[in-house]
Amino acid sequence: MKNIPPLTTLKCFEAAARLGSVTLAARELHITHSAVSQQVRGLEDSMGIALFVREARGLRLTETGRLYALEVRTALQALSSATHQVQGRPDDDELVITTLASFAQHWLVPRLADFQQRYPQYRVHLHTSLELQDLRQGLADIGIRMGQGHWPELTQKKLFSDELVVVAAPHFAAGNLPSTPEHILRGPLLHSTDAPWSDWCALAGVNPQQLPAPSLTANDSNIILAAAVLGHGIALERRSLVAGLLQRGELLQLSPLCPPYPYPYWLVWQPREVLSQKQLRFIDWIQEQVGTQRGRSNPPHDQNA
Numbered sequence: 001m002k003n004i005p006p007l008t009t010l011k012c013f014e015a016a017a018r019l020g021s022v023t024l025a026a027r028e029l030h031i032t033h034s035a036v037s038q039q040v041r042g043l044e045d046s047m048g049i050a051l052f053v054r055e056a057r058g059l060r061l062t063e064t065g066r067l068y069a070l071e072v073r074t075a076l077q078a079l080s081s082a083t084h085q086v087q088g089r090p091d092d093d094e095l096v097i098t099t100l101a102s103f104a105q106h107w108l109v110p111r112l113a114d115f116q117q118r119y120p121q122y123r124v125h126l127h128t129s130l131e132l133q134d135l136r137q138g139l140a141d142i143g144i145r146m147g148q149g150h151w152p153e154l155t156q157k158k159l160f161s162d163e164l165v166v167v168a169a170p171h172f173a174a175g176n177l178p179s180t181p182e183h184i185l186r187g188p189l190l191h192s193t194d195a196p197w198s199d200w201c202a203l204a205g206v207n208p209q210q211l212p213a214p215s216l217t218a219n220d221s222n223i224i225l226a227a228a229v230l231g232h233g234i235a236l237e238r239r240s241l242v243a244g245l246l247q248r249g250e251l252l253q254l255s256p257l258c259p260p261y262p263y264p265y266w267l268v269w270q271p272r273e274v275l276s277q278k279q280l281r282f283i284d285w286i287q288e289q290v291g292t293q294r295g296r297s298n299p300p301h302d303q304n305a
Contacts, residue, residue, distance in 0.1 A: 051065030095278050167235050169252070
């Protein structure tokens with residue numbers, strides 16, 4: 001690899017090629033105009049190839065320069081990504097968990113104090129997103145996902161299944177809460193995109209075509225639950241998310257009909273021969289929490305770890 005130019009030289013060349021200007025490249029890199037110019041000239045001299053055509057309005061890449069700039073840009077991006085991954089990997093005393101914001105807020109966070117009390121040596125970092133995070137990069141220690149499983153190149157263990165519950169605030173409709181399917185469907189209905197009302201209608205023996213248009217639809221259950229607590233409508237949401245709100249009286253269950261939710265929760269992690277101590281401790285702890293939950297009233301439906 002002796003013929004690889006210095007990194008500073010390559011960065012100056014890539015910036016000048018992308019921006020078409022030594023002045024703009026110098027401004028972006030926070031160095032002088034002459035420094036960028038010298039680096040680019042030195043690169044051309046060492047390679048014996050003209051990479052730019054100097055024009056009055058700036059620089060224009062030669063065809064060779066254009067192809068080289070594309071390769072250099074790709075290489076620099078790869079170096080940046082590799083550096084970010086190394087810097088982003090959890091320390092031994094940091095437990096990084098990736099999951100949905102709704103699950104973190106309503107199920108995991110209320111229980112985390114117990115884990116931190118048992119293992120105060122770990123700093124817990126929650127990374128929440130609606131998007132699936134690629135655990136193969138090693139940026140998180142463990143993930144909690146919702147779905148059918150079968151994620152490629154990940155070790156996975158079923159945590160529990162869930163069910164859907166019809167809920168509303170105690171003050172909804174001035175306290176005149178509906179109780180029959182027909183009255184419930186008069187709404188207004190709050191619709192989470194991953195909790196279809198059609199499943200509840202099938203269990204209630206109601207034609208799904210009778211469903212009115214929802215007054216609010218959101219792809220994040222936190223939005224739907226916030227609207228329900230404010231009394232803006234009737235929500236159909238996962239038991240795992242509403243259990244605490246029901247216990248505190250912020251929401252009330254309107255119907256005993258609770259269809260199974262089609263997407264269980266799973267623990268997922270990067271395959272490796274030996275799990276770290278922090279991973280093993282968290283896996284044991286969360287399975288214990290699920291087991292404790294089974295003995296309480298209104299547990300999630302069909303919990304099979």
